[in-house]
Amino acid sequence: MNILLLGSGGREHALAWKINQSPLCNQLYIAPGNAGTPQEGINLNINANKFNEISQSIHDYNIKMLIVGAEQPLVEGIYDYLNERHSDLIIVGPSQQAAMLEGSKAFAKEFMKEMNIPTAAYQTFNLENIQDGFKFIENLNPPYVLKADGLAAGKGVLIIDNQEEAKESLKEMLEGKFGAASQNVVIEEFLSGIEFSVFVLTNGKEYQMLPIAKDYKRIGEGDTGLNTGGMGAISPLPFVDNTLKEKVISRIIEPTIQGIQNRGLSYNGFVFFGLIEVNGEPYVIEYNCRMGDPETEVVMPRLKSDLVAMFLAMHEHHLKDFKVEFDERTAVTVFLVSGGYPEAYEKGKTITGLNNIENSIVFHAGTKAEGGAVLSNGGRVLAVTSYGKDKEEALQHSYNNIKKIHFDKKYYRTDIGFDL
Ligand code: AMP
Numbered sequence: 545m546n547i548l549l550l551g552s553g554g555r556e557h558a559l560a561w562k563i564n565q566s567p568l569c570n571q572l573y574i575a576p577g578n579a580g581t582p583q584e585g586i587n588l589n590i591n592a593n594k595f596n597e598i599s600q601s602i603h604d605y606n607i608k609m610l611i612v613g614a615e616q617p618l619v620e621g622i623y624d625y626l627n628e629r630h631s632d633l634i635i636v637g638p639s640q641q642a643a644m645l646e647g648s649k650a651f652a653k654e655f656m657k658e659m660n661i662p663t664a665a666y667q668t669f670n671l672e673n674i675q676d677g678f679k680f681i682e683n684l685n686p687p688y689v690l691k692a693d694g695l696a697a698g699k700g701v702l703i704i705d706n707q708e709e710a711k712e713s714l715k716e717m718l719e720g721k722f723g724a725a726s727q728n729v730v731i732e733e734f735l736s737g738i739e740f741s742v743f744v745l746t747n748g749k750e751y752q753m754l755p756i757a758k759d760y761k762r763i764g765e766g767d768t769g770l771n772t773g774g775m776g777a778i779s780p781l782p783f784v785d786n787t788l789k790e791k792v793i794s795r796i797i798e799p800t801i802q803g804i805q806n807r808g809l810s811y812n813g814f815v816f817f818g819l820i821e822v823n824g825e826p827y828v829i830e831y832n833c834r835m836g837d838p839e840t841e842v843v844m845p846r847l848k849s850d851l852v853a854m855f856l857a858m859h860e861h862h863l864k865d866f867k868v869e870f871d872e873r874t875a876v877t878v879f880l881v882s883g884g885y886p887e888a889y890e891k892g893k894t895i896t897g898l899n900n901i902e903n904s905i906v907f908h909a910g911t912k913a914e915g916g917a918v919l920s921n922g923g924r925v926l927a928v929t930s931y932g933k934d935k936e937e938a939l940q941h942s943y944n945n946i947k948k949i950h951f952d953k954k955y956y957r958t959d960i961g962f963d964l
């Protein structure tokens with residue numbers, strides 16, 4: 545069958561790489577893709593946020609399966625739009641209502657409360673009850689966690705030590721710091737522990753877990769400095785033992801699937817649980833309705849099973865019986881980013897050395913092809929993924945290859961996995 549994948553990041557290149565290995569995939573199309581995705585399929589120059597253009601392409605290219613990479617189109621209702629117009633299309637991605645698990649922090653918190661899923665204590669505020677918000681802050685211990693309710697391109701969470709500053713930030717957010725996304729603000733208790741990412745594929749009734757991973761979000765060594773879209777990732781994680789995994793399944797994954805059913809939500813796709821371990825207990829920091837980036841760049845390499853067959857099992861309601869096999873090796877990915885990122889940086893730098901790679905897979909993110917050259921085209925440029933018998937061996941391969949890849953002002957973290 546012909547398959548269309550929406551997106552242009554490292555996550556999408558890794559998904560494309562995996563989908564293209566499936567004997568069930570006839571022709572893969574990626575819209576819009578990047579300079580790496582033509583290794584796996586055909587790039588279509590259409591915008592993933594323009595539903596009518598996507599609908600036309602589904603018709604023109606005889607697409608039978610659509611995978612939505614990023615959250616924005618899901619939260620804006622791409623599932624509902626296309627499901628109405630293409631009755632035979634298999635869509636991997638939840639309905640607009642179900643995508644609220646990511647699209648609204650207030651919705652997600654209420655959902656967790658209803659299902660008794662462990663998460664930080666919280667309350668939601670708007671301009672009308674801002675005084676209650678101030679009181680709530682006064683009664684919390686610092687640091688204060690303030691979250692814009694809606695999508696804010698990963699920038700909507702503020703963690704503030706000082707009480708007066710927290711109140712000031714609450715006011716700024718409610719007055720439009722993040723536009724409509726911060727008309728409502730969730731304030732929650734700060735949780736201290738180690739974060740990790742759990743992924744399932746579900747049809748709202750059955751589910752299968754994918755490999756567990758951890759990403760490194762900060763720009764600087766030792767997890768310091770500004771938050772980024774992700775500087776690296778590792779899978780599996782030594783600290784996630786069977787006891788912790790069983791708790792994640794029984795207290796978080798299963799009640800989430802049950803909650804999706806209770807609310808009658810239409811959910812076919814990935815659920816990404818952003819978790820934190822506090823004294824041996826897992827808590828949910830956030831839900832996402834898609835795969836993680838850069839986690840996908842290690843999760844897909846560790847998935848041995850046919851991903852397209854898994855999507856079919858999801859659609860045909862025999863996911864429970866699907867045998868999911870993992871590669872036992874460790875996979876790591878290290879991101880090469882543009883100097884200056886996540887603040888101001890330059891694009892359009894010529895990238896060289898991509899043909900000399902050994903023992904790694906290079907997933908493209910912010911790249912574009914121009915006149916036979918590959919140019920940087922974003923803050924996060926390339927993800928260099930490798931396998932090893934342990935994380936040291938895998939990292940060695942990635943760092944060896946990173947030395948061969950050149951572009952002006954390239955930057956990367958040399959300490960991915962330092963805390964494990
Ligand atoms: P989110 O967008 O909800 O994932 O939040 C972004 C980041 O803020 C998370 O990855 C955590 O590092 C941090 N964070 C969010 N909520 C909390 C919390 N309640 N306690 C501690 N850290 C948090």
Ligand code: GLY
Binds near residue numbers: 773774835837838839
């Ligand atoms: N790696 C975190 C995310 O994709 O949101």
